[in-house]
Amino acid sequence: MCAEKKTRIVKTIEIDVDKCNGCRACEVICSAFHAEPKYSSNNPARSRIRVIREPLRDIYVPVYAGEYTMAECAGRDKYIIDGKEYDECSFCRASCPSRVEFKEPDSGLPLKCDMCEGEDEPLCVKWCLAEALIYVEREEEYEVEEEKPEDLEIGLEALADKYGLEKLVDTVARLAAKE
Amino acid sequence: MRYAETGFNLEVDLSRGNVEKVATDPRDTELYLGGLGTNAKILWDRVPPETDAFDPENLLIFSTGLLNATPATGCNRTIISTISPQTKLMAFSMMGGFWAPELKYAGYDKVIIRGKSPDLVYLYINNDTVEIRDASHLQGKGAIETAEALRQELGDPKLQVSAIGLAGENRVFFASIEQGRSSASRGGIGAVMGDKGLKAIAVRGTKDINLAKPAEFIGLCNEVLEYIKYREDHPIPGVMPILAGLGSPQEMKIHDEKWHTENFMWGNSRVRRKGFWTDEIAKAWTETMESVRRRLISCYNCPMKCGATISVPGLPTYMMKCFSKLTYTMAAMSDLEFGLSIAQKATEYGVDGFSTPQVMAFALELLENGILKESDFPGMPEDNEGRFYWLLDRIVRREGIGDILADGTYWAAERIGNGAHEYAHNNIKKHEQLPLKLSMLNPVYFLMYSTGEKINITQIEGQFPQAPFPKKEQREEFVKDWIQVPDEKFKQYFLDWEPRGENSNPYYPTPQIASEIVDWQEMMHYVDDALGTCAGLSSFPLKPPYHIHNYPKFIEAGTGIPMDKDKLVEITRRNRNLVRAVNIRRGMRRADEKPPANHWKKRFPELEAELLDTYYKFKGWNKDGIPTAETLKSLGLDYVCEDFIKRGILKADEEGEVNAEADQN
Numbered sequence: 001m002c003a004e005k006k007t008r009i010v011k012t013i014e015i016d017v018d019k020c021n022g023c024r025a026c027e028v029i030c031s032a033f034h035a036e037p038k039y040s041s042n043n044p045a046r047s048r049i050r051v052i053r054e055p056l057r058d059i060y061v062p063v064y065a066g067e068y069t070m071a072e073c074a075g076r077d078k079y080i081i082d083g084k085e086y087d088e089c090s091f092c093r094a095s096c097p098s099r100v101e102f103k104e105p106d107s108g109l110p111l112k113c114d115m116c117e118g119e120d121e122p123l124c125v126k127w128c129l130a131e132a133l134i135y136v137e138r139e140e141e142y143e144v145e146e147e148k149p150e151d152l153e154i155g156l157e158a159l160a161d162k163y164g165l166e167k168l169v170d171t172v173a174r175l176a177a178k179e
Numbered sequence: 180m181r182y183a184e185t186g187f188n189l190e191v192d193l194s195r196g197n198v199e200k201v202a203t204d205p206r207d208t209e210l211y212l213g214g215l216g217t218n219a220k221i222l223w224d225r226v227p228p229e230t231d232a233f234d235p236e237n238l239l240i241f242s243t244g245l246l247n248a249t250p251a252t253g254c255n256r257t258i259i260s261t262i263s264p265q266t267k268l269m270a271f272s273m274m275g276g277f278w279a280p281e282l283k284y285a286g287y288d289k290v291i292i293r294g295k296s297p298d299l300v301y302l303y304i305n306n307d308t309v310e311i312r313d314a315s316h317l318q319g320k321g322a323i324e325t326a327e328a329l330r331q332e333l334g335d336p337k338l339q340v341s342a343i344g345l346a347g348e349n350r351v352f353f354a355s356i357e358q359g360r361s362s363a364s365r366g367g368i369g370a371v372m373g374d375k376g377l378k379a380i381a382v383r384g385t386k387d388i389n390l391a392k393p394a395e396f397i398g399l400c401n402e403v404l405e406y407i408k409y410r411e412d413h414p415i416p417g418v419m420p421i422l423a424g425l426g427s428p429q430e431m432k433i434h435d436e437k438w439h440t441e442n443f444m445w446g447n448s449r450v451r452r453k454g455f456w457t458d459e460i461a462k463a464w465t466e467t468m469e470s471v472r473r474r475l476i477s478c479y480n481c482p483m484k485c486g487a488t489i490s491v492p493g494l495p496t497y498m499m500k501c502f503s504k505l506t507y508t509m510a511a512m513s514d515l516e517f518g519l520s521i522a523q524k525a526t527e528y529g530v531d532g533f534s535t536p537q538v539m540a541f542a543l544e545l546l547e548n549g550i551l552k553e554s555d556f557p558g559m560p561e562d563n564e565g566r567f568y569w570l571l572d573r574i575v576r577r578e579g580i581g582d583i584l585a586d587g588t589y590w591a592a593e594r595i596g597n598g599a600h601e602y603a604h605n606n607i608k609k610h611e612q613l614p615l616k617l618s619m620l621n622p623v624y625f626l627m628y629s630t631g632e633k634i635n636i637t638q639i640e641g642q643f644p645q646a647p648f649p650k651k652e653q654r655e656e657f658v659k660d661w662i663q664v665p666d667e668k669f670k671q672y673f674l675d676w677e678p679r680g681e682n683s684n685p686y687y688p689t690p691q692i693a694s695e696i697v698d699w700q701e702m703m704h705y706v707d708d709a710l711g712t713c714a715g716l717s718s719f720p721l722k723p724p725y726h727i728h729n730y731p732k733f734i735e736a737g738t739g740i741p742m743d744k745d746k747l748v749e750i751t752r753r754n755r756n757l758v759r760a761v762n763i764r765r766g767m768r769r770a771d772e773k774p775p776a777n778h779w780k781k782r783f784p785e786l787e788a789e790l791l792d793t794y795y796k797f798k799g800w801n802k803d804g805i806p807t808a809e810t811l812k813s814l815g816l817d818y819v820c821e822d823f824i825k826r827g828i829l830k831a832d833e834e835g836e837v838n839a840e841a842d843q844n
Contacts, residue, residue, distance in 0.1 A: 056327065
């Protein structure tokens with residue numbers, strides 16, 4: 001038995017921190033694009049991309065929002081890169097309870113990058129003339145695993161154990177009748 | 180709902196410790212737009228000419244521009260206006276950076292400071308929280324240090340801070356207000372801030388800025404970004420590298436300093452060093468810059484990289500831009516490493532990079548010529564560079580001779596006497612100028628130097644090339660895609676302008692043509708200063724992305740106020756005349772409107788008089804440079820006209836012309 005292979009497009013933004021000049025145009029256009037109606041307002045506090053800036057330490061790290069996470073990390077590390085010390089959170093894309101980043105300022109609801117759906121490329125990339133943000137569409141292969149009859153049997157057995165076989169058969173019959 | 184602007188100002192009375200949030204009149208936006216325009220209106224209404232810079236009644240206005248914090252690229256300037264202690268006229272220095280947009284996101288268009296705090300304080304603005312807080316722990320701290328200290332103690336790295344250093348605290352007449360990578364330096368506005376007992380304004384904002392016609396506005400922004408990319412790929416041929424592209428002069432990026440070092444003056448604006456820029460120097464200076472420059476950096480929402488982070492070994496990191504790269508180096512006749520090192524101290528102290536080096540070179544020239552004595556400089560080191568550091572320390576502390584020098588070259592000469600005025604030779608209206616001494620009078624520049632209300636050439640020039648192109652083909656090539664001209668006639672003016680012969684300086688451009696060219700250049704600065712757009716994307720460079728043809732669309736789409744070219748031109752005229760009115764009421768007249776006597780070697784008194792006459796007439800001013808009643812009324816400035824008549828500046832039954840001439844006699 002061999003697994004079927006399929007490809008899917010993974011959209012990402014590559015970030016070249018050496019090229020960032022810290023202008024925050026990405027924050028402006030992101031928050032404008034996601035305003036309702038579109039472009040009707042802007043507010044970097046609502047942006048789904050943030051430039052972590054510490055000009056005197058020469059730190060400029062654009063980070064775009066990832067998944068919401070329920071809990072903060074247990075440990076927080078420091079990274080030293082090229083003589084500069086970064087908090088681990090600097091690179092984190094999560095909206096999480098331990099910090100204010102990537103949350104709506106009014107409601108506190110988490111924000112997540114959607115790659116500006118409907119546009120040719122994310123607008124933060126389009127507005128970054130410094131080319132610190134590069135849009136990359138990567139084709140990824142992934143295996144589609146065939147469903148095995150045994151797996152289904154295990155699942156059904158568990159349900160039969162819980163509800164009784166008779167009830168399970170009745171339910172399946174009723175579902176079939178609905179189809 | 181107000182669009183593009185917030186519709187609120189903060190009124191802060193430091194004497195009483197009172198803060199109020201005040202709604203502004205939308206009609207003022209239609210008449211003056213914002214930024215410099217509305218600042219001038221407030222100063223006119225509320226600061227009478229009897230008020231001196233250091234009176235509590237003087238206002239210090241931190242203003243955003245009308246388009247700050249909208250997505251319009253490069254709209255990030257803070258426009259600070261007050262009465263200058265040095266010129267005693269209206270000062271309107273500006274800075275880029277991040278402060279003004281942050282103020283708007285906090286919900287305010289301006290912070291208007293009045294009164295004086297008995298103790299040193301700072302202002303904390305976080306959306307609706309506005310507090311006057313004790314700053315005694317920041318006393319004597321550097322401007323950059325102060326900003327960092329506030330970010331640390333308030334635990335907010337996103338706080339944007341405008342602060343003064345020691346120079347502002349000690350009311351040095353050329354003290355600046357610093358904001359990390361930017362500074363508002365001209366006219367001594369930092370001294371006014373220090374006089375008010377205000378060390379810093381720290382701002383954080385998380386509110387929305389709205390647009391009236393969103394899709395249209397973003398379309399315009401995208402066009403501007405496309406044009407910036409085009410101009411990056413198409414530098415203008417035939418002009419020096421720092422002026423070929425966009426942005427403010429690319430001093431941080433470009434190493435070739437042949438033009439500045441060989442054409443600008445060294446020392447106290449005295450010595451021209453032809454042949455200075457050898458391969459050896461070029462190599463050494465390039466190495467210096469590359470070894471200390473960590474990154475080219477931008478202001479808010481702008482792709483240009485006019486600034487740089489500078490880390491000189493052994494010194495704290497600071498940020499720099501533009502020509503302050505060379506002003507200390509050239510005043511001290513030293514090298515780039517010295518200039519970049521002393522500039523770190525100067526930035527922390529918060530002093531103007533144009534005036535300060537000249538004041539120090541002036542002092543040493545007075546010593547050399549026996550007007551000041553060794554005894555005036557007790558403890559000054561022997562070595563040249565050590566002397567500059569020593570002088571800088573005395574000036575910002577107002578110690579000994581430093582107390583006199585801290586008033587700038589004009590007032591220092593006044594106090595020193597004994598012929599010292601001969602050495603304060605590079606001023607216009609008491610204000611130190613770029614160190615330039617040239618040969619042949621340039622009529623356009625004559626008018627700009629003489630009449631520019633900002634008293635700084637870089638804040639009025641732009642748009643039109645500084646010099647004629649040698650070949651006709653070059654000129655034809657240049658005008659081909661010159662879309663920025665307000666009128667096609669400007670192309671012909673440029674085509675006709677030749678380096679030599681009949682159509683060359685000083686008689687061409689003719690007084691009439693020169694007036695039109697100056698008017699266009701100045702007009703663009705007045706648009707920028709009302710909108711908060713950086714001159715580097717608009718009024719300063721050749722062929723910029725913003726111009727008189729797309730600006731009205733930006734304003735209309737941003738604010739919802741119907742706008743076209745004619746209406747915008749009228750607003751700039753209104754603002755221009757209002758600024759002038761503030762200064763006229765403070766006593767400024769034709770006699771003050773002149774470049775330094777030695778700016779050009781070849782001078783033409785008759786022609787110069789004709790230039791001024793023609794320009795004044797073109798502007799609707801009388802022979803003394805006073806806006807006529809007719810001009811004022813046509814711009815809706817009737818209240819200015821009434822005040823002028825009440826004060827006898829204009830006569831009720833005449834247009835001002837006769838009255839002003841009577842004054843001169």
